[in-house]
Amino acid sequence: MDDSSVTAIDSYLAVLFLGDLMANATLSDLAESASISSPPSSMEIVKDRAFRGLTRGFAWLTVLVVFLVVFEVATKAMPAISAHGVSFLTSSTWDVQNEQFGVLPEIWGTLYSSLLALLIGGFFGVSIAIFLTQDFLPHQVEVAFKNIVELLAAIPSVVYGLWGIFVVIPMLRPFANWAHENLGWIPFFKTSLSGPGMLPAALVLSIMILPTVSAISRDALSNVPRKLKEAAFGLGATRWEAIIGVIVPTASTGIFGALVLGFGRALGETMALAMLVGNSNQMSISLFSPGNTLAALLANHFPEAGEREEPVLMYAALILLAITLLVNICGAFVLKHASARMRGGAK
Amino acid sequence: MIATPKVENDVLANGNGSLLLDCNIENLYYGNFRAVRDSHIPIHRGSITAFIGPSGCGKSSALRCLNRMNDLVRGFRFEGHVHFRGKDIYHSKVDPVAVRRYIGMVFQQPNPFAMSIYNNVAFGLRLNRYRGNIAEKVEKALRGAALWDEVKDKLKNSGLSLSGGQQQRLCIARAIATEPEVLLMDEPCSALDPIATRRIEDLMQELKENYTIAIVTHNLQQAKRVADRTAFMYVDTSGGGRTGYLVEFRDTDELFDSPQEDATKQYISGEFS
Amino acid sequence: MIATPKVENDVLANGNGSLLLDCNIENLYYGNFRAVRDSHIPIHRGSITAFIGPSGCGKSSALRCLNRMNDLVRGFRFEGHVHFRGKDIYHSKVDPVAVRRYIGMVFQQPNPFAMSIYNNVAFGLRLNRYRGNIAEKVEKALRGAALWDEVKDKLKNSGLSLSGGQQQRLCIARAIATEPEVLLMDEPCSALDPIATRRIEDLMQELKENYTIAIVTHNLQQAKRVADRTAFMYVDTSGGGRTGYLVEFRDTDELFDSPQEDATKQYISGEFS
Amino acid sequence: MNTAEISTEFGDVDFPRLERSLRHPRTLFSILLSIGTGVATVIACVPLFSVLIMLVYRGGKKLSLALFTELPPTAFEEGGGFGNAIVGTIVIVSIAAAIAIPAGILTAVFLAEFGPQSKTASVARFCAKTLTGLPSILAGVFAYAAIVLATGGYSAPAGGVALALLMLPTVILTAEESMRMVPVKMKEAAIGMGCTPTQVAWKIVLPTALPGILTGVMLAVARAAGETAPLLFTALFSNYWIFEDGSSQVMEPTASLAVFIYNFSGMPFENQIEMAWAASLILVLMVLSINIVGQIISSRAKVS
Amino acid sequence: SSSSGGGSGSSGQNVKLQGSGASFPAPLYGRWFKEYSSATEGVKVDYQAKGSGGGIKDFIGHTVDFAASDAAMNDSEIAQVDDGVVLLPMTAGSIVLAYNLAELKKPLVLSRDAYTKIFLGQISKWNDAAIAATNEGVDLPDLPVTVVRRADSSGTTFVFTNHLSAVSKDFADGPGVGKSVNWPESDKFIAAPKNDGVTATIMQTPGAIGYVEFGFAEQAKLPMATLENAAGKFIEPTLENATAALAGVEMPEDLRAWLPDPTGEGAYPIVSYTWLLCYEKYEDSAKADALKSLVKWCLHQGQESSAEMGYIPLPESVVATVTEKLESIK
Ligand SMILES: Nc1ncnc2c1ncn2[C@@H]1O[C@H](COP(=O)(O)OP(=O)(O)OP(=O)(O)O)[C@@H](O)[C@H]1O
Ligand SMILES: Nc1ncnc2c1ncn2[C@@H]1O[C@H](COP(=O)(O)OP(=O)(O)OP(=O)(O)O)[C@@H](O)[C@H]1O
Ligand SMILES: [Mg+2]
């Protein structure tokens, strides 16, 4: 974990950590009395070291927190891991009486609902971000819209859950029934919509991640240097040619980050999903079928879990954390390659 | 002290080409700030027109009027007209995108895209759905911008990996790749060394045969060397504001040899040996 | 064709001041790319030293060695030494922060802080815990940078609201406000008009009495006008790389009047009338 | 002349066509996309308005001063309020913010400024990203084990810790991102003047990045204020005031709007359900006002 | 040890009792505790409905002063509490089958066979013969039957599955008895959290049926099925019929009385007691005294509001037994 070795910026930092005050003293001896310049006082140096130490400490604190959470979850999950092992990932019953547990449908449901949400929320989020940064609207209106969208983040999940039940599902029902009857041969419309199910859950989920996605991509887009935009326009690009050809690619790492963050949020969302997904151990490609997610499973079972169920739930939680981890690893991998290509260091 | 704008009529009449771009800025505002007033600068086909004047006098603003780049600035307002081949490009029916397709631009600060050198140059060609040999055009443009030798082995590297001067030449290559009818250059050489500057200047002379060029420069020598006509702008600080205006616009030789206005004289005599 | 670096020993001995900054770049790398090699440039107290050469020859890189600005670039490696008053600033015990307090810098591209004009200039004073009248110093610095008249009524406006040229002058004002011992300037005038350039040049002459200045410029005239000594760098393209190196370093007059190296001659003769 | 040659090369007629015309595929494409995103933005606002209308319609009719001054009603009781839940939410979210905002920003400063390439940073960044996917319920479970069981009871600080855990990654990642966006040349200027890294961070990077940091903080606060699951395990709920008779019961179970909404929306009584809607409305209004304050702060900061 | 008592902190006299647990009696408890607290100087009682299992967990973890559960604690749970446990029945309630069939004018009548089959997933359409048999003259729709069940583990589920298992061997061998059981897998079995989640889902889903506590269905104005009881009679879910179910029950020594299938003629078939869980020993005697007086108040004054809120008041005999048992709290 020693990181003082490689990069120049680190050696730049390391100098202050290692350097003694002597060196500064000699330089200050050299200072002309006429000059306003003075070397950093020992106070400044102490403050600097202390502050950088502090930030490093907090960075490690973040690591520690995650470690503690994982540790806590993992130790509690241990009995279940040894009892159920890999079959936990591949079986699909949840029977507390007979102590048979499997989370395959939940894993499927988690990924399915989150991907759907990412697809919808990502599309709308990025569209909004573009719409609000590329001078489509007067500045005041942009700010107003931005606030409106960020307000979506302020609505408690329970309210989203209720909204889903009372507004979204009834609205979807006619469409779903029609799709099932006329397009039932398409796997997505294979079953009829009873009420709660994947589609309503994913729709509400996508609205819940919308503020995250749009706010962060908005920042990324508005930070694209103006001169790049001007260059594109100067070449006779239309607004959209500039956006698609130059602005979005330049902001792409930021937008991608926003999407990964949104996906993470979707994976972990609890209450609204518990109310809308149907909580049924089903694995179906159909959008209208009820399903279940890991987070909803936890929300429903954890508060009352007994000794037998708790380790199993912790095991499920561990899997959820692992999925999040995996998504982030993939995200980091893609980002690394994309930004390397953009910087064009190598061929 | 402050002279009123003075456009020599014979410039209009005796240009060595027909009037291509007739720029008449009555007022140019950024929000409430009037940046430029009363500047009439007719630009003739196949000529090079230089804009000179002290920093902040509105040279860039005037130049950016010519292809409606200022439309991107919030609060920008324009009173007057700019006629391109007799059509007012500020007419409400005109598409600024189409204008910029004919009137290209090179900026003061190098602004390559975060993509490969090749793609930077090919960008405009693709935009115009150019059907010919793109690689050929890219090479031609890079040669024209005196950059080919330095980048021919690393066309796939990012445009951002070049030095400042190289970046600026890349931007010039990008702009000339699509061979626009008019090329606006806002201090294109301010980040270049003399050799590269000379090559760009030579290039301008070549391009001038077929194209029309307007250039903003701080370098009076450069104006002298390349421009057929020169517009001298100055700042009017009377009344508290800092409004730029056209002092004098005439053939370069005349302007430098026998300036008519006091402001011009003073400015030119501050010229360096 | 490629000349080996040649440092006249008498320059070291006969400088009009004592040796203040002794820069000896053996090799300078960005990652695996060797950008500069074998350049020994001793800088004397109270003098102005100019770096000239074609774009990409490593002038900026060499200049940024002098106050360890390059430390910030990832992959940067330096072989050689830079002695400031006899102390190696690249010694592991030396604090680069302290170095930069004495060796100030003005960059190629204007980079004002996102704060008011006043605070931009006062920034360095506060940093150095200046106890005198800050407002006075700010005014002095702004006057020195030929910006006072234009901004005196809007000192509270953001530094970013100025035009490019104004921004650069603001940066110069910011750098000279703390009266550093050495001032490094990387093409400080490339965005300025001649009048402002002249004022900056005059300012350099004034500052030179107490301070030491190193300047990168593309403008050979400028080097001629202001510099006591000039370093000419060139690019060695043999072996596939593009490594910059010092061709010739001597008194400016000598360098321009009787260049010793072919490369220098060619470069200088490409000079504009 | 050459103009003609070029024009044909680019498939154009001799005379420039400057008029805006829908027959240009590029123009059409551009206009369609503009309309498309505009519509997408408006569509994305529909759910919000739908939720807001639902809130205003169902919660608005209950609005009265009593909501702020009275305690929650029981079954079949008319009137009542949720003043204690408002106070509790403020207390818990403040505790969470007091933990997460400094910790998050300091971490972000390290990630963006002091060691962006260091191993510490990549590990910490990775952990922060992992935390974003932490199901809120696990934050509650963790705080339950770490605080509730350790202190022997449900309390506001336990709730604060759980919410801080959820706020932390949002604050870290958005703050880091916006600090990275500070132009390198601006930082270079400061470094060139001899600023220590700390001074660069404090005087240049943080002020310049402030609007972006505030966006992240607002998102985080908004999320925390609306979280229910973690509070059920940590702060629980209370039907009494947290501050009363001059004494505070911070180490007692504490009411919060989110849990109030969760509890009351599920009760089979008309009055309770309406209360839940009113509480949702108030919660959203509270977050909105914090948002506005944040924006005012950031626009002030930008000017000076 | 419990530190959440307000007594530990502030001025001597003030006692705060914190409880948590079952959601089923929560509305009633909420009212009782508020009324008692405002009537009694220096005592504050608070209760948080998080579900029976959650209450028991809190109780074992000593993070509350008392808990409440629809399913009395079992022996292994009791063994985990060092301070001893006293289980006190406080009230009783019935569980109903609520449904959403807008077409029906009369309440649906379901035989034991019909409703066990529905919850075993063996009936897929509302116009199934098993349902039609007891609903003559009713035009049953050709709608799929969507079963809504509890997603969380819950005392309500325990009581309901306890009843179904007593009634049907298939059910006992299949899903069995528990706070959460392994329901049949089908896309027509939907789970929702808590009583209100189930209620709301039924309301929003045409063709849905589910089990909820009586009060929820009544307040939501959902129709409730008339069920066949052990005596073969079809009984509507009313308060009298539920009270009748409690009549014949013997209270055992530990007060853990189950009524999986009440036998009375007019007894509604799905009813249950709900318990308050108290420690035998409290460190703070003021707390013990406060708790005792609270329970006494609930057993007497409190019972008056039970019926009004849809709960079944305790029979006299049970009140007496509980009062006696109360004295074992120290
Ligand atoms: N986008 C803008 N918004 C507001 N004011 C502006 C804007 N651009 C320029 N200005 C102001 O308009 C005036 C003219 O600016 P302009 O950039 O045209 O000058 P210039 O002659 O090109 O100067 P320079 O030589 O420094 O580039 C200046 O006072 C400047 O501050
Ligand atoms: N940060 C960097 N990373 C990698 N290569 C760099 C970096 N900065 C400069 N270079 C390369 O080092 C060489 C020298 O660059 P430098 O900027 O010092 O040249 P210069 O003489 O100042 O050119 P110009 O006159 O264009 O500013 C160039 O080939 C450039 O591409
Ligand atoms: Mg300009």
Ligand SMILES: [Mg+2]
């Ligand atoms: Mg340079």
Ligand SMILES: O=P([O-])([O-])[O-]
């Ligand atoms: O009362 P329950 O929530 O356990 O059904």
